Amino acid sequence: xxxxxxxxxxxxxxxxxxxxxxxxxxxxxxxxxxxxxxxxxxxxxxxxxxxxxxxxxxxxxxxxxxxxxxxxxxxxxxxxxxxxxxxxxxxxxxxxxxxxxxxxxxxxxxxxxxxxxxxxxxxxxxxxxxxxxxxxxxxxxxxxxxxxxxxxxxxxxxxxxxxxxxxxxxxxxxxxxxxxxxxxxxxxxxxxxxxxxxxxxxxxxxxxxxxxxxxxxxxxxxxxxxxxxxxxxxxxxxxxxxxxxxxxxxxxxxxxxxxxxxxxxxxxxxxxxxxxxxxxxxxxxxxxxxxxxxxxxxxxxxxxxxxxxxxxxxxxxxxxxxxxxxxxxxxxxxxxxxxxxxxxxxxxxxxxxxxxxxxxxxxxxxxxxxxxxxxxxxxxxxxxxxxxxxxxxxxxxxxxxxxxxxxxxxxxxxxxxxxxxxxxxxxxxxxxxxxxxxxxxxxxxxxxxxxxxxxxxxxxxxxxxxxxxxxxxxxxxxxxxxxxxxxxxxxxxxxxxxxxxxxxxxxxxxxxxxxxxxxxxxx
Amino acid sequence: xxxxxxxxxxxxxxxxxxxxxxxxxxxxxxxxxxxxxxxxxxxxxxxxxxxxxxxxxxxxxxxxxxxxxxxxxxxxxxxxxxxxxxxxxxxxxxxxxxxxxxxxxxxxxxxxxxxxxxxxxxxxxxxxxxxxxxxxxxxxxxxxxxxxxxxxxxxxxxxxxxxxxxxxxxxxx
Ligand SMILES: Cc1cc2nc3c(=O)[nH]c(=O)nc-3n(C[C@H](O)[C@H](O)[C@H](O)COP(=O)(O)OP(=O)(O)OC[C@H]3O[C@@H](n4cnc5c(N)ncnc54)[C@H](O)[C@@H]3O)c2cc1C
Ligand code: SF4
Numbered sequence: 001x002x003x004x005x006x007x008x009x010x011x012x013x014x015x016x017x018x019x020x021x022x023x024x025x026x027x028x029x030x031x032x033x034x035x036x037x038x039x040x041x042x043x044x045x046x047x048x049x050x051x052x053x054x055x056x057x058x059x060x061x062x063x064x065x066x067x068x069x070x071x072x073x074x075x076x077x078x079x080x081x082x083x084x085x086x087x088x089x090x091x092x093x094x095x096x097x098x099x100x101x102x103x104x105x106x107x108x109x110x111x112x113x114x115x116x117x118x119x120x121x122x123x124x125x126x127x128x129x130x131x132x133x134x135x136x137x138x139x140x141x142x143x144x145x146x147x148x149x150x151x152x153x154x155x156x157x158x159x160x161x162x163x164x165x166x167x168x169x170x171x172x173x174x175x176x177x178x179x180x181x182x183x184x185x186x187x188x189x190x191x192x193x194x195x196x197x198x199x200x201x202x203x204x205x206x207x208x209x210x211x212x213x214x215x216x217x218x219x220x221x222x223x224x225x226x227x228x229x230x231x232x233x234x235x236x237x238x239x240x241x242x243x244x245x246x247x248x249x250x251x252x253x254x255x256x257x258x259x260x261x262x263x264x265x266x267x268x269x270x271x272x273x274x275x276x277x278x279x280x281x282x283x284x285x286x287x288x289x290x291x292x293x294x295x296x297x298x299x300x301x302x303x304x305x306x307x308x309x310x311x312x313x314x315x316x317x318x319x320x321x322x323x324x325x326x327x328x329x330x331x332x333x334x335x336x337x338x339x340x341x342x343x344x345x346x347x348x349x350x351x352x353x354x355x356x357x358x359x360x361x362x363x364x365x366x367x368x369x370x371x372x373x374x375x376x377x378x379x380x381x382x383x384x385x386x387x388x389x390x391x392x393x394x395x396x397x398x399x400x401x402x403x404x405x406x407x408x409x410x411x412x413x414x415x416x417x418x419x420x421x422x423x424x425x426x427x428x429x430x431x432x433x434x435x436x437x438x439x440x441x442x443x444x445x446x447x448x449x450x451x452x453x454x455x456x457x458x459x460x461x462x463x464x465x466x467x468x469x470x471x472x473x474x475x476x477x478x479x480x481x482x483x484x485x486x487x488x489x490x491x492x493x494x495x496x497x498x499x500x501x502x503x504x505x506x507x508x509x510x511x512x513x514x515x516x517x518x519x520x521x522x523x
Numbered sequence: 524x525x526x527x528x529x530x531x532x533x534x535x536x537x538x539x540x541x542x543x544x545x546x547x548x549x550x551x552x553x554x555x556x557x558x559x560x561x562x563x564x565x566x567x568x569x570x571x572x573x574x575x576x577x578x579x580x581x582x583x584x585x586x587x588x589x590x591x592x593x594x595x596x597x598x599x600x601x602x603x604x605x606x607x608x609x610x611x612x613x614x615x616x617x618x619x620x621x622x623x624x625x626x627x628x629x630x631x632x633x634x635x636x637x638x639x640x641x642x643x644x645x646x647x648x649x650x651x652x653x654x655x656x657x658x659x660x661x662x663x664x665x666x667x668x669x670x671x672x673x674x675x676x677x678x679x680x681x682x683x684x685x686x687x688x689x690x691x692x693x694x695x696x
Pocket of ligand 2: 183193194195196197198199200201203204205206207208209322323324684
């Protein structure tokens with residue numbers, strides 16, 4: 001039967017969310033001839049709809065439903081209602097993302113083994129390793145057109161990169177280049193090359209950056225096997241008395257409750273919404289929420305050790321010109337405990353426009369110290385820290401039944417405390433980032449605190465052991481065989497790399513597994 | 524039906540669709556413009572003196588000497604409504620009282636910026652200050668009219684990006 005599918009059709013795979021994980025999985029399954037209904041809370045926006053204006057774009061795309069955060073990290077004070085920066089739209093956060101696409105380093109798949117026990121951290125080895133993931137990474141890189149892979153040339157460096165490169169080389173760093181980016185350096189996949197317009201975070205109006213919104217989703221729809229239901233918000237997942245999921249209850253664009261039957265359900269709502277949905281689906285059989293016999297649903301929330309260094313130079317840099325994040329320094333990504341912390345970090349170029357710079361440079365600050373920094377905007381260069389943060393059981397997403405959203409559903413609360421390892425790593429990275437800019441001639445540096453989290457991972461973590469993880473090596477929940485997790489919430493640990501390439505590689509691998517198991521009659 | 528297919532991703536087609544979708548070629552947005560002090564005439568719910576103090580407070584929070592007063596006025600004029608006015612009148616009255624407590628005739632009567640900033644430091648933890656500052660950081664810096672003062676160029680899509688317009692132009696480095 002071809003899309004659109006009937007709501008009572010219980011042969012379909014229902015995917016919740018169409019971002020990096022869900023959008024990829026939807027297309028991969030559709031290409032294999034499997035019927036898919038994808039429920040997406042957001043609307044559909046394409047390159048012609050994107051607005052190259054920071055706040056207007058934020059209002060258009062960001063997930064702004066009620067959320068609350070607490071904990072000792074500074075974000076809980078500065079942006080208590082906005083712990084993370086996630087998109088609500090077909091394509092999910094791949095509309096906003098910057099395109100940095102790095103593989104995990106081999107040792108990062110086995111963090112516990114390689115770092116040893118770290119007090120207060122719930123480190124664990126992934127049940128996967130680099131050799132197992134290599135072919136899936138290769139497929140993901142080809143799908144996304146990642147530069148410096150499969151023969152795709154690197155992007156040209158913009159002014160911000162040239163500053164980073166000069167400074168990094170001057171202090172002795174070796175691995176500095178314009179990154180591995182899911183942004184076309186040449187025409188690829190029917191999409192043109194990057195025009196260096198510099199609004200990668202607001203949706204690429206040239207379609208040069210990979211986003212499931214205009215790659216995976218329409219490709220899947222062309223097969224006739226994928227129906228995307230936009231502005232449909234999944235409320236809970238239902239199951240039968242054998243403990244198998246049977247369908248998803250959702251609110252449609254008019255706010256009317258609907259139910260879609262399902263053979264398999266895949267949750268890909270990003271790391272805050274995915275555990276929220278499992279917790280909100282609690283029943284008499286599963287009183288603590290679906291797939292939560294381990295008590296791990298919502299725990300080990302990770303967001304990477306982040307922070308930025310902006311520096312002011314004597315003369316103009318105009319960092320906003322050109323690709324937002326095409327620049328990286330990788331020498332500190334290694335694991336080297338002699339620096340005073342386990343794991344490593346990347347330094348990547350980053351630029352914000354003037355409106356976001358004012359909001360995020362030093363949230364809450366005012367007066368001449370602040371405005372004199374903003375006065376230096378034209379002469380600023382910027383970089384962003386992405387490092388491995390420690391998973392902690394107490395860093396978690398819970399639901400607050402006393403505060404409900406527009407559909408009456410309990411809302412998520414995000415708790416996060418920095419681990420001492422995170423603090424030591426961030427301090428080291430600030431110091432190195434400032435040294436790099438100094439070496440390129442900076443006259444004043446501004447170590448900038450973390451933004452609302454763009455990398456949200458880990459709340460349904462993967463483990464071979466059903467007691468300490470929510471999903472197995474395929475992203476299949478340990479408790480319910482026909483319930484899968486298909487987004488960044490599967491991450492066992494975060495590694496130092498931006499997460500999306502790994503999310504996509506895992507989704508391609510998961511699609512292969514689901515198709516095989518369906519074919520064998522196991523699902 | 525998809526509005527997009529792979530054949531539709533060429534440069535020419537994207538530009539054409541953008542024009543058709545409207546609003547995406549962001550050149551010349553229209554803000555209420557006014558000459559310095561023109562805002563005083565526009566006040567409807569607030570007392571003119573309250574608005575004058577609010578504008579000074581806005582400038583003292585985010586002082587940029589090259590930004591004219593009317594930009595600060597535009598940033599706070601949203602408070603000049605019947606429902607918001609009572610809280611703002613009360614907040615400004617408290618600000619004046621705090622200034623008097625530090626020996627000034629009023630907030631505006633404190634002549635040096637440092638004197639007014641000292642008054643603001645005394646109330647910065649309070650709700651009134653926090654509301655005004657949080658609103659200002661978007662409503663001031665989001666005005667396209669002030670961007671050129673900082674060298675910021677805003678969107679570049681309508682000019683074809685920076686690929687031929689200096690994305691790597693940093694000869695001094
Ligand atoms: C500004 C910015 C820059 C970034 N840059 C990079 C980068 O350079 N490299 C990198 O690797 N990563 C980057 N990221 C992160 C990257 O975007 C995310 O890691 C990735 O998109 C996460 O994929 P996901 O599938 O987990 O979730 P998402 O892509 O967020 O997709 C989740 C989708 O689920 C939908 N959804 C949620 N709940 C429901 C529900 N109940 N019912 C229906 N639908 C629902 C949401 O609307 C959304 O569309 C960036 C993020 C931001 C914000
Ligand atoms: S800089 Fe390149 S990738 Fe980024 S938005 Fe512009 S064209 Fe797209």
